[in-house]
Amino acid sequence: MTETEQQTTQSTQTAESTDPILVLGATGKTGRHVVARLRAAGHAVRAASRTSGTRFDWTDRATWAPALAGVRALYLVVPTEAEPIADFIAQAKAAGVRRFVVLSGRGVELYGHSFEPGMAEAEQAVRDADVDWTVIRPNNFAQNFDEDLFHGPLLAGRLALPTGDVPEPFIDVTDIAEVAAALLTEEGHTHRVYELTGPRALSFGDAVAEIAAASGRPMRFEHVTEEQYVAELVADGVPDEAARSLAHVFVFLSEGHNATPTSGVRDVLGREPRDFSEYVQERAKAGAWAPR
Secondary structure: OOHHHHHHHHHHHHHHHHOOEEEEOOOOOOHHHHHHHHHHOOOOEEEEEOOOOEEOEOOEHHHHHHHHOOOOEEEEOOOOOOOOHHHHHHHHHHOOOOEEEEEOOOOHHHHHHHOOHHHHHHHHHHHHOOOEEEEEEEOOEOOHHHHOOOHHHHHHOEEEEOOOOOOEOOEOHHHHHHHHHHHHHOOOOOOEEEEEOOOOOEOHHHHHHHHHHHHOOOOEEEEOOHHHHHHHHHHOOOOHHHHHHHHHHHHHHHOOOOOOOOOHHHHHHOOOOOOHHHHHHHHHHOOOOOOO
16 A cells, blocks of 8 residues: 555544534434444434434424534434435435435335335435445334333233234344444445344233333233224324324234344344343333332
């Protein structure tokens, strides 16, 4: 390597160490962990969301350019709607973004635009844009049981879903974040799709039983039909269209498409993913399902 080439390489490395990595959805379930992981490793991070210091709103295109300015890599968390995604990716490429890590969902190649049109569109758009892209497709998050969809029903003592006994290898969001951080900062993952799961599959009933035992709180799982599930959601104030869309997701899971654990986390990180029981014990000790 000539002296000029060495100087160019050093200059590029310096730029890449100082140019920020843009994390969309930076206050969300995975985004906030990706931000923390990158910052802990010493990387410059631009955390963007509707409420972050860097404001980003998919519906306000005036927020796109400031978020993208000077960015070298992007953690792409997309909206449900597909419409703005291709335009944003094109603008990001034009702004000089060199690497895209796309948060998608396991099974998207089967259900396509019918369940998660935004994720399906993002996968296709980065392929069409001819950029350095990597896609991660995680299973159901373990944290859904203490932060989101399943938490309220568990506190009420009953989680009812149209999933039957089909197992699910729940993935811890901290594993997703560590994988995403590696993909954003390491070489060797271009044009790869990683399906991310936990190390073992267990039914929703088994998951609820583990949480009940760890928390000391009475809880049970009940399988319901798709129509029963929709009716319960609507009775709780969920719009009918949203309720049916969510029900379709669980019916898809009940068909066993995502039931088998994968090696995705190990392939990227060189270690096994975090087990569901470890997550349950940690969150139970923190009082996630304590009486309120």
